[in-house]
Structures are given as C-alpha cells and as structure tokens.
Amino acid sequence: MYKAFLIKYAEIGIKGKNRYVFENALRDQIKKALEEVEGTFNVTKEQGRIYIEVLSDYDYDETIDRLTKIFGITAICPVVLIEDTEWDSLTAGVENYVRKVYGDKAFTFKIEAKRGDKNYPLTSPQICIEMGAHIVDKFPNMTVDIHNPEVRITVEVRNKGYVYSENIPGANGMPVGTNGKAMLLLSGGIDSPVAGYMIAKRGVKLDAVYFNAPPYTSERAKQKVIDLAKQVAKYSGKIDLHIVNFTDIQMYIYEKCPHEELTIIMRRYMMKIAEYLAGKNVCQSLVTGESIGQVASQTMQSLVCTNAVCTLPVFRPLIGFDKQEIIDISQKIGTFETSILPYEDCCTIFVAKHPVTKPILSMIEKSELKLAEDIDRLMEEAINSVETIVID
Ligand code: ATP
Numbered sequence: 201m202y203k204a205f206l207i208k209y210a211e212i213g214i215k216g217k218n219r220y221v222f223e224n225a226l227r228d229q230i231k232k233a234l235e236e237v238e239g240t241f242n243v244t245k246e247q248g249r250i251y252i253e254v255l256s257d258y259d260y261d262e263t264i265d266r267l268t269k270i271f272g273i274t275a276i277c278p279v280v281l282i283e284d285t286e287w288d289s290l291t292a293g294v295e296n297y298v299r300k301v302y303g304d305k306a307f308t309f310k311i312e313a314k315r316g317d318k319n320y321p322l323t324s325p326q327i328c329i330e331m332g333a334h335i336v337d338k339f340p341n342m343t344v345d346i347h348n349p350e351v352r353i354t355v356e357v358r359n360k361g362y363v364y365s366e367n368i369p370g371a372n373g374m375p376v377g378t379n380g381k382a383m384l385l386l387s388g389g390i391d392s393p394v395a396g397y398m399i400a401k402r403g404v405k406l407d408a409v410y411f412n413a414p415p416y417t418s419e420r421a422k423q424k425v426i427d428l429a430k431q432v433a434k435y436s437g438k439i440d441l442h443i444v445n446f447t448d449i450q451m452y453i454y455e456k457c458p459h460e461e462l463t464i465i466m467r468r469y470m471m472k473i474a475e476y477l478a479g480k481n482v483c484q485s486l487v488t489g490e491s492i493g494q495v496a497s498q499t500m501q502s503l504v505c506t507n508a509v510c511t512l513p514v515f516r517p518l519i520g521f522d523k524q525e526i527i528d529i530s531q532k533i534g535t536f537e538t539s540i541l542p543y544e545d546c547c548t549i550f551v552a553k554h555p556v557t558k559p560i561l562s563m564i565e566k567s568e569l570k571l572a573e574d575i576d577r578l579m580e581e582a583i584n585s586v587e588t589i590v591i592d
C-alpha cells in the first residue's frame with residue numbers, strides 16, 4: 201500500500217553550509233542500501249528532505265529493515281499516494297488511508313496540509329479544516345486536537361496527493377563518511393563490535409584490525425570475527441578488515457617477559473601495529489571496546505600503559521558502560537549471538553593466572569627491553585603478511 205517514504209533527519213539539519221554534504225551522503229547511503237533490497241526505488245533530495253519513491257513491487261519489511269540501519273535518519277514515514285487530487289478523490293484517499301492504518305481506534309489527531317500546487321482551489325488551512333471534518337464524520341472514535349494531537353496526519357497536495365502519519369524510528373546519528381575514518385580493534389568478543397557501531401553512528405567510516413594467533417586460535421575464531429564485521433557493516437557500510445598474524449610476536453613476548461605482564465605488553469604491541477595500519481589506511485584514530493575496570497588489562501593504570509604507545513587519539517566509546525549495558529546494545533544490533541560463540545581468542549590462550557592490575561609504565565618499558573633483539577623484525581613480518589578482507 202505504501203508507494204513512497206519520507207525520510208526525516210535532524211542533526212544534519214543544523215550544519216549550515218555543510219548541510220548539503222551531509223544530505224548527499226545520506227541520500228547516497230540510502231541508494232546503496234536499497235540496491236540490496238528487491239524492488240526499484242528512486243531516491244531524491246528536495247526542500248530539506250529525502251524522498252524515496254517505489255517504482256515496482258517490493259518487500260516492505262526488508263526495506264524498513266535496511267532503512268532503520270542507516271545512521272543520520274531520525275524517522276521513516278511510509279507514504280500513501282493518491283493519484284487524483286480532485287477534492288472528492290483526495291478525501292476518499294485519506295479516508296482509506298486512515299481506515300487501513302488505524303481501523304476504528306480511538307485517538308486525537310490533527311490534519312497538517314502542505315500545498316505544492318498553489319493553484320489548488322483550497323488553501324492549506326481550508327484543507328486542514330475540511331479534511332478534519334470529513335475524518336471526524338467517518339471515524340467517530342477520532343477527535344481533533346490541534347494543540348497536542350496523538351497523531352499528525354500530513355496531507356500534501358502536489359502533482360499527486362501524499363498522505364503520511366507514521367514515524368518509524370530511525371538509527372539516528374550522522375551519515376557514515378561525514379566524520380573521517382577510524383581503525384577499530386575488533387576481537388571476537390562482545391565489546392569491540394559495539395564500540396565500532398557506536399563510533400560509526402557518529403558518521404565515522406571504519407576499517408578494522410584483528411590479531412589472529414594460528415594455530416592456537418582456530419579458523420572458526422577468524423570466521424567469527426569476519427561474521428561480526430559483516431554485522432557491523434550493515435550499519436557502517438564497507439569495512440576493510442585487516443588480519444594480522446600475531447602468533448610469533450605473542451610467543452616471543454611469552455618467552456622473554458614476565459608472565460603477569462604478558463597481556464599488557466601484548467596489548468601495547470597490538471596498539472602499535474594498529475596505529476601503523478591506521479596511518480597506512482588514512483584513519484585518524486583508533487577505537488577499542490575497553491571499559492574501565494572490566495578486566496585486569498582495563499584498569500586505569502593498564503589503560504595508561506596501553507595508551508602510551510600511541511600518538512593517534514584512541515576512542516573508547518564504552519569506557520563508562522557496565523557489561524550489561526554493552527550486552528543490551530549488542531543484542532539490539534545483532535552481534536551478541538555471534539560474540540558468545542566459544543572459540544579461543546589470542547588473548548585467552550596466553551593469559552596469566554595473576555596478571556598485573558596496576559602496571560607501572562616504566563617497569564613495562566623495562567620488561568620490553570628484553571624484546572630488543574627480534575621484535576622489530578617480527579613486527580615487520582606481521583605487518584607485511586597482513587591479509588585484508590573487504591566486508592561489504
Ligand atoms: P571484547 O569483548 O571486545 O573482546 P574484552 O573485554 O575481551 O573485549 P580485551 O581482551 O582486554 O577485552 O580487549 C580489549 C580491547 O582490545 C577489545 O575490545 C578490542 O578492541 C581489542 N582487542 C583485544 N583482542 C583483540 C584481537 N585479538 N584483535 C583485535 N583487537 C583486539
């Protein structure tokens with residue numbers, strides 16, 4: 201029954217001169233997302249809004265599912281078209297619309313009219329009054345409240361009639377690609393996919409890096425990370441996933457350094473490599489799924505030590521979140537079920553029984569001196585053997 205959608209956006213409306221950049225990014229993302237949906241769509245930008253016209257048969261649920269994952273959209277309004285705007289057919293069309301969408305429900309409403317066709321015989325206020333009276337007459341359970349209505353029914357008269365009243369909540373945020381690019385450290389856990397989602401929501405394009413430790417970690421663990429990246433990409437768009445073979449570096453640290461410092465030193469080398477890959481791939485920041493105090497490597501002192509190796513900003517969008525809050529988001533975005541699959545991660549394999557919880561930077565740096573002989577070569581080898589998978 202819906203042959204068009206009106207796309208509402210808020211935050212991008214306040215960007216002054218840059219507004220068109222945001223609107224174009226949003227329009228292009230909508231176009232791209234709808235390419236994957238069965239059906240033919242025409243997406244246009246006009247007068248501070250985006251319209252989607254449906255030109256063929258299509259799958260409504262799939263269309264809404266795709267649109268609700270696009271950052272920058274605050275609401276999606278399904279629109280019914282009325283071919284003939286002559287008054288009797290316009291009222292009949294609106295009446296039909298109300299019957300189909302609301303049946304005989306009781307609620308307060310208000311008609312809002314917009315006239316694109318200035319020669320139309322009725323003015324906008326007249327359309328509101330006459331249409332409101334017609335609807336009240338046909339639907340005795342509905343009452344007019346012009347100040348605080350439960351439902352606003354918009355009737356637009358242009359070359360056709362357009363009627364809409366439903367607002368399906370969008371993903372909010374800003375269109376991806378309008379706020380730079382970040383390198384996400386993506387593990388197979390619950391947290392990092394959520395961190396990626398949250399940063400992408402602010403309009404940031406993502407690359408991702410995964411540190412793999414074969415044969416200690418299985419092919420299935422790698423596949424799990426690919427699957428997580430695919431799910432995040434439904435929101436963020438294309439992700440270049442860089443897979444680093446971290447085994448030799450891990451083994452070397454294991455061999456040379458105190459075991460209770462293993463995790464923290466390992467994390468520092470991950471950050472160094474991630475920063476290198478960020479530079480190479482034009483990313484302006486790093487993103488992790490860390491949250492203060494969640495595990496030994498995420499105490500304040502540990503975060504200080506991890507951070508010390510980076511010059512790029514490291515964004516940790518989950519820093520103040522409790523685990524349950526993170527789980528709630530991961531369930532909402534569809535990564536939870538994959539995240540909890542029980543495959544070994546490179547961090548869990550070499551983990552010490554009693555890791556330091558209050559590492560001191562100077563001591564960690566001193567321990568790392570023991571790696572002097574081979575670490576540069578191992579880092580270079582790891583970087584040179586990166587496998588990049590394009591997730592789209
Ligand atoms: P997650 O649930 O995301 O795995 P975690 O609670 O297990 O996080 P850690 O293992 O301490 O926490 O890792 C902290 C962060 O470091 C992760 O959120 C992720 O950003 C990054 N990280 C950890 N392991 C890897 C890895 N193997 N590859 C890429 N990034 C990683």
Ligand code: MG
Binds near residue numbers: 387388389545547
């Ligand atoms: Mg982890």
